[in-house]
Amino acid sequence: MxxxxxRKTFEELIPAVATSDQYRYAWGKLSDFLKRVLISAVCASVWIIIEIAVESDSIKSVLLILGLITILYWFWGPVVEASLRNLQCRKxxxxxxxxxxxxxxxxxxxxxxxxxxxxxxxxxxxxxxxxxxxxxxxxxxxxxxxxxxxxxxxxxxxxxxxxxxxxxxxxxxxxxxxxxxxxxxxxxxxxxxxxxxxxxxxxxxxxxxxxxxxxxxxxxxxxxxxxx
Structure with a gap:
C-alpha cells in the first residue's frame, strides 16, 4: 500500500529544525562531544586574541556576538548536523x-x-x-x-x-x-x-x-x- x-504533512514529519531525538543522535559519543569542546576552545582562544588586537568598539561588539556563537559550538553543533540531514530529505x-x-x-x-x-x-x-x-x-x-x-x-x-x-x-x-x-x-x-x-x-x-x-x-x- x-x-x-x-507537502505540508511531509514537512511536519521531517521538520527543518532538528527534533529532540535527532539532537540526541547527533550529540554522539563522548569522543564526539570532546571534539566539539576542543573546537570551541580553539575558537575561544582565537576570539580572545582578536578581541585584544582590535580597538574599534563597533567591531568589538560584532566580535563579541561571533565569539559567543563559536564558543557555544559544542552545544549547537548537533542541531546543525541533524538539520542538514533533514534538509537532505526535504529536497x-x-x-x-x-x-x-x-x-x-x-x-x-x-x-x-x-x-x-x-x-x-x-x-x-x-x-x-x-x-x-x-x-x-x-x-x-x-x-x-x-x-x-x-x-x-x-x-x-x-x-x-x-x-x-x-x-x-x-x-x-x-x-x-x-x-x-x-x-x-x-x-x-x-x-x-x-x-x-x-x-x-x-x-x-x-x-x-x-x-x-x-x-x-x-x-x-x-x-x-x-x-x-
Missing part, C-alpha cells in the same frame, strides 16, 4: 506513506571506525571497531522491497517475519514510481522503530499511521454495507 502525502518534492510486511531480518557486523596502532614488533596494524547491526528487509505485493539497517538492540527481539511494516518513501516523481530514499521503519503492532538515524517526528508519523488505518476501516465497513 502506498498513499501520497501532502525531495514528493513523499508517500508506505505499508508492507517484514520479509526477513538478519544480523551483520559492520566496521564503524578504524584505528592505527603498533604491535610489539613495531609493525603498523589497523584495528577495526565492529558493531552488530540488524538488517530488516520489507516489501509489498507490488514488488517494492527495501532494507533498513540499524544498531542492534534488545527491542529487535520483537521482530518477526510477516509483521506489518510502515515507513515514508521519498521521490522526485509525483506518482512515486521511483523511490529515491526511505525513512526509519515502524512496526505498529509492537510500537517498534528500526532506524540508524531518526528521520521522522515519530509522534506525527504515528498519527498518520492511525489516520490511514481509520480510513481503511471506514472503507471496509462501507463496502460491507454495500455487499449486504
Amino acid at each position: 502506498l498513499i501520497p502525502l501532502t 525531495y518534492p514528493y513523499c508517500g506513506f508506505w505499508q508492507g510486511k517484514v520479509l526477513d531480518y538478519y544480523i551483520t557486523e559492520e566496521v564503524t571506525s578504524e584505528q592505527e596502532s603498533v604491535n610489539k614488533k613495531g609493525d603498523l596494524i589497523i584495528i577495526e571497531n565492529l558493531e552488530r547491526r540488524i538488517n530488516v528487509e520489507v516489501g509489498d505485493s507490488k514488488g517494492f522491497t527495501t532494507s533498513i539497517q540499524a544498531p542492534l538492540n534488545r527491542s529487535h527481539k520483537k521482530l518477526h517475519r510477516g509483521q506489518v511494516a510502515q515507513l515514508i518513501v521519498m521521490s522526485y516523481l509525483e506518482d512515486l514510481s521511483r523511490i529515491s530514499q526511505v525513512s526509519d521503519l515502524y512496526i505498529p503492532s509492537q510500537n517498534l522503530w528500526v532506524s540508524n538515524y531518526p528521520y521522522l517526528r515519530r509522534d506525527a508519523f504515528v498519527d498518520v499511521s492511525r489516520w490511514v488505518r481509520s480510513q481503511r476501516d471506514t472503507r471496509r465497513r462501507s463496502q460491507t454495507s454495500v455487499d449486504r
Whole structure:
C-alpha cells in the first residue's frame, strides 16, 4: 500500500529544525562531544586574541556576538548536523506513506571506525571497531522491497517475519514510481522503530499511521454495507 502525502504533512514529519531525538543522535559519543569542546576552545582562544588586537568598539561588539556563537559550538553543533540531514530529505518534492510486511531480518557486523596502532614488533596494524547491526528487509505485493539497517538492540527481539511494516518513501516523481530514499521503519503492532538515524517526528508519523488505518476501516465497513 502506498498513499501520497501532502507537502505540508511531509514537512511536519521531517521538520527543518532538528527534533529532540535527532539532537540526541547527533550529540554522539563522548569522543564526539570532546571534539566539539576542543573546537570551541580553539575558537575561544582565537576570539580572545582578536578581541585584544582590535580597538574599534563597533567591531568589538560584532566580535563579541561571533565569539559567543563559536564558543557555544559544542552545544549547537548537533542541531546543525541533524538539520542538514533533514534538509537532505526535504529536497525531495514528493513523499508517500508506505505499508508492507517484514520479509526477513538478519544480523551483520559492520566496521564503524578504524584505528592505527603498533604491535610489539613495531609493525603498523589497523584495528577495526565492529558493531552488530540488524538488517530488516520489507516489501509489498507490488514488488517494492527495501532494507533498513540499524544498531542492534534488545527491542529487535520483537521482530518477526510477516509483521506489518510502515515507513515514508521519498521521490522526485509525483506518482512515486521511483523511490529515491526511505525513512526509519515502524512496526505498529509492537510500537517498534528500526532506524540508524531518526528521520521522522515519530509522534506525527504515528498519527498518520492511525489516520490511514481509520480510513481503511471506514472503507471496509462501507463496502460491507454495500455487499449486504
